[in-house]
Amino acid sequence: MAVRPSVTVARHSSMDCINHDEASIASFRTGMELCFRRAVEEGLSLSIVPHLDDGGSTAAWRNGILFNPKTKKGGYSYQQVMLNPIVDAMAAALAARPKWVQPLQVWLALQGEMSATVLRYPREYKQLSTLAVVWGVAAQPASLRKGASHATTHGAFPAATQGTGGGSATASVPPGSENVNTGGGLGGGSAASVIAGNGGVLSGFRGFGPFLGGALRGRGLLAEGVPAVDTKALGELFEAIDFLGISAYAALDDPDFPASALQNSAYTFFGVSAQAGWWMRGGRRSGAQVQEMRKEVGFDAAAVIERRGIDLHYSEFGMGGGSSPTGTAAARDPAAAARTPFYGVWGAYNGATDPWAPPEMRDFLHSFFRKTLGWLAVGGGPTYKISHCFLWGMGSWDVLGIYRESTTKAGSFRDPKVAEAVKRHNNQVVAVREAASKSK
Numbered sequence: 001m002a003v004r005p006s007v008t009v010a011r012h013s014s015m016d017c018i019n020h021d022e023a024s025i026a027s028f029r030t031g032m033e034l035c036f037r038r039a040v041e042e043g044l045s046l047s048i049v050p051h052l053d054d055g056g057s058t059a060a061w062r063n064g065i066l067f068n069p070k071t072k073k074g075g076y077s078y079q080q081v082m083l084n085p086i087v088d089a090m091a092a093a094l095a096a097r098p099k100w101v102q103p104l105q106v107w108l109a110l111q112g113e114m115s116a117t118v119l120r121y122p123r124e125y126k127q128l129s130t131l132a133v134v135w136g137v138a139a140q141p142a143s144l145r146k147g148a149s150h151a152t153t154h155g156a157f158p159a160a161t162q163g164t165g166g167g168s169a170t171a172s173v174p175p176g177s178e179n180v181n182t183g184g185g186l187g188g189g190s191a192a193s194v195i196a197g198n199g200g201v202l203s204g205f206r207g208f209g210p211f212l213g214g215a216l217r218g219r220g221l222l223a224e225g226v227p228a229v230d231t232k233a234l235g236e237l238f239e240a241i242d243f244l245g246i247s248a249y250a251a252l253d254d255p256d257f258p259a260s261a262l263q264n265s266a267y268t269f270f271g272v273s274a275q276a277g278w279w280m281r282g283g284r285r286s287g288a289q290v291q292e293m294r295k296e297v298g299f300d301a302a303a304v305i306e307r308r309g310i311d312l313h314y315s316e317f318g319m320g321g322g323s324s325p326t327g328t329a330a331a332r333d334p335a336a337a338a339r340t341p342f343y344g345v346w347g348a349y350n351g352a353t354d355p356w357a358p359p360e361m362r363d364f365l366h367s368f369f370r371k372t373l374g375w376l377a378v379g380g381g382p383t384y385k386i387s388h389c390f391l392w393g394m395g396s397w398d399v400l401g402i403y404r405e406s407t408t409k410a411g412s413f414r415d416p417k418v419a420e421a422v423k424r425h426n427n428q429v430v431a432v433r434e435a436a437s438k439s440k
Helices: 022-041 078-095 115-120 122-128 231-240 259-270 292-297 301-308 334-339 359-377 416-439
Strands: 046-048 105-112 160-163 178-186 243-248 279-281 284-286 311-317 388-392
Touching (some): 022 046, 078 105, 105 122, 105 243, 105 311, 115 122, 292 301, 334 359, 359 416
Parallel strands (some): 046 105, 105 178, 160 388, 178 243, 243 311
Antiparallel strands (some): 279 284
């Protein structure tokens, strides 16, 4: 199960944000503790990937919001408003774990899809990576694992787990311990669009690119006088994290794609290896080299991940079947849906706007998940191995029918065939891990 808390900022009808205070922070902590306690009682590991969204009239995307996580704004810092209450709530929930529940694993990201702040303030995020230890989450006891190779010990069948995105979780942990892992979720690996300051759409947006230069300003994006990207400090941050999550919505060139094309998001984020010299598009080699971290940031993240053997997660993944950034229009055909998996239809189910209603779209949806689950069953790859994959589950992405608004009197986004396939896949995950545990 993935649990991704986000702070919903109260606002006036004028869309002006209201500052946080001690009461609002306490309320957030209390709400998250209730959520975590329920998950722990059910024996579910926790994956937490905080998102900070612009709830005001500017509505800037989180990927371009630039801030120092330790600097106070309006009296409080990101650490105080977001991370502290989450860690406090998590510690309380784990301390109250019932005796009949086996030890659980926790994946705690410091942020999700917030590339601008991480690239500009890596030292501060590295300092925050010790939060779980400082706040006493280790009281059960827990271990904050650094540099351990999890990908090779989890076996086949990475869990395709439904959630609101971000991070990862696994029930396979050493007996008698809680494992709290810190990491980061970055907004690369997709081609999502973002509304720019002038109201236009920057199509083909690829995570880091627009937030490295000085072209974008206003609406919470990069402003004048921001610190340069410190690749040395960024490298130190990558040496400290336990996992890395990617929002995996890279385009598929063909609805009849080969399974290897599911690596596109990893290729896009990391950049091609020096040995390969090519970027994979739809399983075919192409001269188009999209290299977010390597080329545009100047940092070889893939080399660090490989050397340290840390987990790579697809912390958000899915197929929305949409064609508009406003979430109001369905894709015209499978080819269009494959090119924009990050688009879907928002809101409560309405048969008139269900992108999966046409038979050819339903067939494509089944094919997409059949290939995805088969690919995950062998650990992803062949170049980039994925240890955990989480489905985005809102609107038309919610083909498991998890959320209340996904099912109405008019019908449901839930697809029984996909839901059963995911359940069967995850049951195999549990069986493999239990067998491996008993053989030790």
